[in-house]
Amino acid sequence: MSEKELGKKWDRCLADGAIKLGTGLGLGIVFSVLFFKRHTWPISFGSGAGLGMAYANCQNDLRSHYFQQRSEKVCKYNKTHMHLKTT
């Protein structure tokens, strides 16, 4: 079901975001605790990084179809043209 794909994607995004955020946060916390003397900036950094990664992933995920399409088209084109070229 194609209409459920978006939802799945969103789920993944959110899940991924959450994970990344959490992980980032966690790492940030950890790093902040461990390495950065309980600064908040690794936490925010981490969470931000996590969030950013999640955002990028999500966007990528959402775009993936188009890129795939494009690459497919290119492949096809190349194939046909290659064929033509060789003959």
Added chain:
Amino acid sequence: MLTLLLTPCVRETGGAAKVVAAGLVTVGGGIGGTVLYAKWDPKFRSAVEKNVPYSDKLFGLALGPASQDAGLPIRKQDISVFMLFPECKECHDHEDTPVTAAVLPDTESPAATEPLKERPVEEVTARLAQQDQEEQEILTSVSATLEDSLSNTAKATLQAIGAQEAALQAITRHTHKLKEAMEAEVPAQEKSAQWKELEAALADRTCAVTDAETALLKANEALDSLKSEIDKSKGLKVASVRPLVLAAEENLHNMVVDLDKVVTKVHSAQSEAKIVSQYSELVNEAKQQFQREVSSLTPEIQANWKGLTGKLSTDDLNALIAHAHRRLDQLNRELAEQRVREQIHIDAALEQQKLEDQKALEKAVSTALQHVKEEARLEQERKLSELREVMEAEMRTQLRRQAAAHTDHVQDVLKVQEQELKADAEQVLGSKLLEQETHFRQLSQEQLDNFTLDMNTAYARLKGMEEAIDSHVVAEEEARKAHKLWLSVEALNYTLKTADADAPTMPLEGAVQAVRDSCQDNDFALALSSALPEESLQRGVYSEASLRARFNSLRSLARRVALIDESHNSLYQYFLSYLQAALLFEDKQKAPPAQLSSEDLDPFKLLAYATYCLEHGDLELAAKLVNQLRGEARRVAEDWLTEARLTLETRQVVSLLSAYANAVGLGTTQAP
């Protein structure tokens, strides 16, 4: 007298009297002439008697009864011959004369006018039987008498013959003895004994001769009586006696012959004996004379001088010798005389002998002649009887031949008749058979034709029925197939309805397989059934309701991602499209225009149109409208679109199939 009568009449009634007289004269003359002629010619008499009534009485008065001898010579012969045949069961010859004699008076008694008819067979047989019986009686009596007389005669004759033989024997013995006595030189005692024997023999002979004579007389008497018997039985004229008579005659003749022979033998013996006795007498005389001479010469010598040779003296001897010489001389003289008179004596003796011989010859000849005659007669009689028998046998054979010929002829005639009748019958039978056969053939042909006709009609009908049935069958088959197809299509149709709210239908594979099965030879249906999309077969299709429901959810999503497409697909765009979707309000449902313009290609509008279409059950248009979506919305709706497409396809095919099935069904149903 007539003139005396006439003259007074003439004076008184001249003409009338004349006429009357003339008439009387004529009539009398006619009658007299007729009678005279009838006396002369019996045929005429019989003719007149036949034709004129009461003329036979007149003729009887005038001439006496008709003598019919001369009138029936031929008839008699015929009758005799005719009578013989029915009577001739044994064909006794002796019956001819008495039978014909019996027949003649019998045929004479009926009148000449009466037709002669054959005696009935029973009468004839009775007569025959009677005659046979009489014959038998006569035969038995005659045979008895003949046998008696024959036996008597035979006895007598045998006796006579025996006696004669005895006499013969005695004579011969006597003669022999005499001879012996004459010639033998025996001593006196024996001579006397011999003489005594001779005398005894003589006595025997005389005895025997007398016995023989008496026996001969008796035999002759017996023979005569037999002869008379034979003659009497001959006089009876009965044919069956003849052989007996013949036999008796033969016996008689034989006996007579034997008797005569024996008698002649006896006579010859007697004559011989006479000669011998004469000789003996002569010898005795001579002896006596000699004795006398010797005694005269020598008186003292006794008779038997032969034994006294020692006692005789010389004188006696001389006297004896002289006597002997004298005797010799005398004897010589006598001898010379005798010689001289020899011839005469011989002639006289010959003459005597001739006479005697003649007499004897005549006698012998006469007896022989008699015997021969008798024999000839007997022979003749025998021959006659044999001939008669032969004739009888021949007659019998001839009659048998005739009978055989008759039977043969009858057989032949019968055979011919049989053949003719057979031929006729066969012809008739053949014609009838032919008729029947033709009739039968006709009938059978008719029957056959009818049958053929019926068969043909039946066959035609059967054929028609078969064809009808076949066509029916075919039609039924077609109808069945169509029905099957229709059923399968209906099943397929039904399976389309089995979709739940969110679940697709059952896989249509089975139904489609059923459809495929039910339309094996239908290319169109096969093509159609193969035109169904695989997904529908494998997975089934979604119902319109589910699609509608899904579309509703899809719509909101499509609204949210309306701005996203290839180029605009960042997260920010997503946010923006979400915002747009939240802030934009359009009609839930909007009727789509007939033609879409570029303005209508807005997703929101499209979605509204599609919703409207869906709500109104037009999935096709909705799908078309949804197809116009671009970008992410399109991507989101892709699945739904494919599903919608599938459903539409399936439904189209199914509807086609059902339409086809219906059409086929309609086609197969025969319009009444």
